[in-house]
Amino acid sequence: MSALLEVSGVSVSFDGFRAINNLSFNIGAAELRAVIGPNGAGKTTFMDIVTGKTRPDEGDVRWGEYSRSLLKMNEAQIARAGIGRKFQRPTVFEDQSVADNMTMALRANRNPFSVLGWRPSPSSDQRVAELAAEVGLAGQVNRKAGELSHGQKQWLEIGMLLAQEPRLLLVDEPAAGMTLAEREQTTTLLRRLAETRAVVVVEHDMDFVRRLNCKVTVLHQGSVLAEGSLDHVTRNPQVIEVYLGR
């Protein structure tokens, strides 16, 4: 299986502090992956590098069938290439309606002039309605995003991610602040999404990771400490020492 995303030998330091240290990481085209690791292990920095927010000091990040280097692309280009990212704290545009938020995320030409020429069509309205229904916001499309509850904002953000139709989804702590029922719904959704695309989930909650039932990568001090099934990595003595250990 050729990898969709191939991170090889990447290092980055801030002010002398090595946040990522010779990290290598691959993910296939339709795969669900959980990334766990203690705070400061480099999970967020790893996402920053893949999405173009941070430039690594060394190493290579390649993407897609043609193994294009992501390092030469900016955030927007990377996003258009098909990498979507969900932030830890829900970041939706609170000033705008749910529909506007979704419409903005819909897959379409992002060029300013094309955006100027873009007109809502029955199919786009329908797509927004579908997505809203999918993330449980069917009755809320005309509300301002700022009026939604914390959980609803999380869902809206996931809806926006889906609207982007990415080939790789990077999800940072999706379950934070969610109720048990919401968590279950999220696991189901993530599993279903991973049938057609790659999904990388960064999560603290072991229980959540267990329910995802997927391959797990453990990061520690900026590099991969262990990789495999959850049972496999939780038996790893090093993992127990640095992360679980309790």
Add this chain to the structure above:
Amino acid sequence: MLNATNLTLHYGGSQILHGIDIAAHPGQVTCVMGNNGVGKTSLLNLLAGRHPRSGGEIEFDGRKLDRLTAQAMARMGVGYVPQGRAIFPMLTVRENLETGFACLPRSERRISDEIFDSFPVLAEMADRRGGDLSGGQQQQLAIARALITRPRLLLLDEPTEGIQPNIIAQIGRVIAALRDRGDMAIILVEQFFDFAWELGDGFLVLERGRAIMQGPKSDLRREDLHARLAGHATAAE
């Protein structure tokens, strides 16, 4: 020492805490436990005066407190070790410690040897910038910094998060020593079950902003508590 009753807290429109009671006594460690996002940190923030409560009463040293501000709480003797350490990254280790002098009369503004004895690594790194320290070192610095203010109540928010075991052990020893000194009340927010069980004298388990279990260690069984927190600690077994 501290006695808070029926605390409620809102962030914007959403209610984070629902009628929490919590008390802390000198020489005792009160552990607040629960999963991510249940309101542990918010509770601690409230007690530290960093976020106004929307309801409830707080009594400290027998005095009722109305509006809390962080600096007033600190000066009153509440030391705070936040989650994620919040070290001042551009200040040296020594300067980080010295920020706590604000709570002390001018004549007593010095870093006692006791601090460096408890955390020898800080003495070594005294002139390095806080931001250059490793996570474990920063955690030690955060605790030491809170101790500089000579608190009578110490609030610790997940001091073991992302820390190497040997340093966790050291932190545990420090907390135990502080508890055993007998003049300091400690509230510890913790997810690391064994660590908390080891140190705790009383426990409060939160779920979605409500207390679902509360009591002194003597009234609780380890298994019950563990079961309440299940799902989280299972991986460790």
Add this chain to the structure above:
Amino acid sequence: MTRKPFILRNPSVLVMLAALAVFTVAVTLMSQAYGSGAVPTSMVKVLGKTLCLALAAVAMDLVWGYIGILSLGQMAFFALGGYMIGQWLMYARTEAIVATSLAQAPIPPTPLELQEATASQIFGVVGSSDLPMVWSFAHSLPLQLLLVVAVPGLLALLFGWLAFRSRVNGVYLSILTQAMTLALALWLFQNDSGFRGNNGLSGLQNIPGLDGVSQARLSIWFLWASAAALGLGYVLIAWLVGGKFGSVIRAIRDDETRVRFLGYPVEGFKLVVFTLAAMITAVAGALYYPQAGIINPAELAPIASIYLAVWVAIGGRGRLYGAVIGAVAVSLLSSWFTGGRAPDLALPGYVVKWVDWWQVALGLSFVLVTLFAPRGIAGFFDLFTRRRESGS
């Protein structure tokens, strides 16, 4: 979901257009040229200029209120528009004068001689008689009209490209735009730059070819043109910010990073908006200065651009009618105070002479508005409409 037409979705646009139309007709009917004469020509000019300033403010609101760039250089574009049209006004008029005066000469002048004579009229007083390169197109109205939008547009494009590309943001960007204006002003102040230095371009109220038309009429024509420009500009910008484009730029204002992760080329959007706003501002300037009569580099002093931002803030940022209200309110108020007709205010023990104190009052009102009415005057409209909604 059915979509209503653009105008119906934006009732404020309709209200604004209606108000503008009523205003224009009313002024026309009261003008000296076409009506009762209750509004003197000087007032018509003030009103016409105010409309141009309102257009500049609307463009400023697009840049600041919608995409979040607090540009302190908008007056540079405004003045450049004025300079571009001023070149033609001055050249064409002088050429006509020179042609008349040379008509009596036995040998009719060659085009080159005519140009030289014109140049020495325009530049003789500032110590040169060659036509500078920058005046190459001054003889042609269509070319200069093109330059009205092209020159400020290109400047905005170049500056924006440099600044946005290196992700200069927030306050830094504001200071940088201010530096841009200052540099341009200093350059124009130089006699050697070919724009007549501190004297600037003058006599612009006399329109070549319209010598027989009185200023009373001309002022009304310009009022119409300014009203039309404001109306068009307002509709254009309202349309721009009403659709998905507006949604994206407001998102950029609120969280630029997030928009990048949605795949939008943020820099591109900023560049489009910044350049477009520069061009609209330039059109406003090109209509303003023929009414003002003179343009000189002092017009693009950094402080002028800050005033523009203040108008928008006072009116209410992020809503276009707010920008119009702010510009109209402050500039008419200033006009009234500088007219010297404001009565003195006798306090016990001290007489407040408005000429001494109105700027103090103006300055403090900026402070009060930012502190207590962050949504500006337009914010009060919100209160009103909301109360009505909740009341019904």
Add this chain to the structure above:
Amino acid sequence: MKTITKLLMLTGAISLPPGAWAQEGEPIKIGVLHSLSGTMAISETTLKDTVLMMVEQQNAKGGVLGRPLEAVVVDPASDWPLFAEKARELLTVSEVDAIFGCWTSVSRKSVLPVIEELNGLLFYPVQYEGEESSKNVIYTGAAPNQQAIPAVEYMTEELGVEKWALLGTDYVYPRTTNNILESYLKDQGVAAGDIFVNYTPFGHSDWSKIVSDVVALGADGKKVGVVSTINGDANVGFYKELAAAGISADDIPVMAFSVGEEELSGLDTGNLVGHLAAWNYFQTAETDENAAFIEEWHKSTGDESRVTNDPMEATMLGFNLWVQAVEKAGSTETDAVLDAIVGLEVPNLTGSTATVLPNHHLTKPVLIGEIRDDGQFDIVSETDPVPGDAWTDFLPESAVLDADWPGKECGMFNTKTGSCVQVQSNY
């Protein structure tokens, strides 16, 4: 009682028709168009006060044509387009019969088209670069030949200056004046290399480099003189730098065209003693008229320390000429006043008379003053009144031009071709 006698005596002195002081009828309005805020307020406020003082005096004398005068004061706020706007307002809304106003050239250029269109009347009281003549303006300040050329002659002859530094603020008055001076100096045989020209921005404050350039000019031992057309506040820094560099008037004399009593009041003049200025008036002029004028000024401002200066004299001359012309014409109508005003004479404050020339300029004596310790000037040289020349003879393009209004259509008459170049003066 006493005042009334005094009034009667005064009115008698200038032979007004009896009873004129009764002040009946509609007031005659005059406009005052000086910046009261912004950068120019520093200079122009004084002139506003002067006009108000003159109006008050005139009303005390019984007004004009038996009607009281009323001053309409507006504030163009140092904003050049606002000058045009306010001028139009004055002429059409307030319907004033004459405007006293403007200081900078650019403000005058802004107002010109408006008053020409509306056939208004402007009295412009400041020395300026010339190269202009409008039918509707009476230039009561100095033209270049009434200030610059005599001043430079003085420096050559009396001070032996051989090398020249022409320092100015970068705007049209210094540019034109320096062009004229350069051309004049070259005619006098000064080598191009011996003339250093520098332009600085308005309000320039860092003069160290320029002062050291000027000093360097004299490195070969030749006497260096500075002709300064530096405007306004920038002078303060310039003179402080000169003093700080230890340059006295004996080493390098500075002849200033824009520094008067008012500007010196912002300086400690101890170190400037001996530097020069060329004007048509100094406060120290020893005449009775001047003494009376200064006394009136102090009385009307209530401030004994307020100085008088050249533009104030020019304002006063313009005002008195206008009053005389109106009385002569029996009307305040612009054309009648313009017809009446040419040839009129009023005494100036330095002991001679100012005559209105056909080109709408005045005859003015040129005075050279040396700065004294107390911020006043010692008058070291005074010429007979020089007729102002609108179009300088030292620039070839304008030497052929003539601005004698009566009988002509224009103020820009080419004497070679015998035709008008521009009828209106737009720039």
Add this chain to the structure above:
Amino acid sequence: MKGIDLGLDALSFASIYFLAAIGLAVTFGVMRVINMAHGEFIMMGAYTGYVVQTLIPDRTLSLIVALPAAFAVTFAAGVALERLVIRHLAKRPLETLLATFGVSIALQQIAKNVFGTQARPLTAPEWLEGAITFNDVISISTIRVAIFVLALLFLGLFLFIMKRTRLGLEVRAVTQNPGMAASMGINPDRIAMLSFGLGSGIAGIAGVAIGLFAKVTSELGQDYIVQSFMTVVVGGVGNIWGTLAGAGLIGALSKIIESLNPSNTLAAQTFMILFIIIFIQFRPRGIIPQKGRAAEA
């Protein structure tokens, strides 16, 4: 020879810029508050100098009195501005710009109403007059040397306050993490107020110095405000050495460009600003940028 003279000129120009900008290095550089009225604080300092000089004729004595007096006046003004305006706009930095701009216009006009529109004399004591002359070409006026020394003094003072005093420590703690600083018992409001007062007070002293060699008018501040902000931005916000480097760069640049075209100072200024605009494109965070994650926040 010429080069040395040019260097001296540049140095002196740079020290004036530095002096004007150093107060801003506190309020803007450290606290990130945009104070458009900073120039007016400089002006207030200069007018204080003038008032003191009218009261105390002896110039040396009056200067000695004027410096602390100017500090006191502008310190008080700064504290008032912080308490009344800036504190309430903490989360809206760009609007601070507008509000303080309003304060700036108001202060200018008030100065005009109080002191009149004429320039006011502020004269240096005799021992500061004259020049230090090395030879025909190289000389520098004493007052400029004094300003240079004053600038150095201020640099020292700034470093001392920031690095060695309790106030400096608390200021740095508050700017890095106000919430945590409060939890250490530091009152962030008080610190913000004091450091804003300090920055303003320094501006006042700079005003006296600037008034000594230039003019004292109500518009004095306007000449320095844009340039001061540029100095801080070019140098790198949050670092006094950056401000020093910025002032040095601007000073050297202006004088070099000026010497290339001695007859047109205006052109020199234009090119200097153009250069700065382009420079910022390539170093958006200034000559000495703040590094690391702390800078991102």
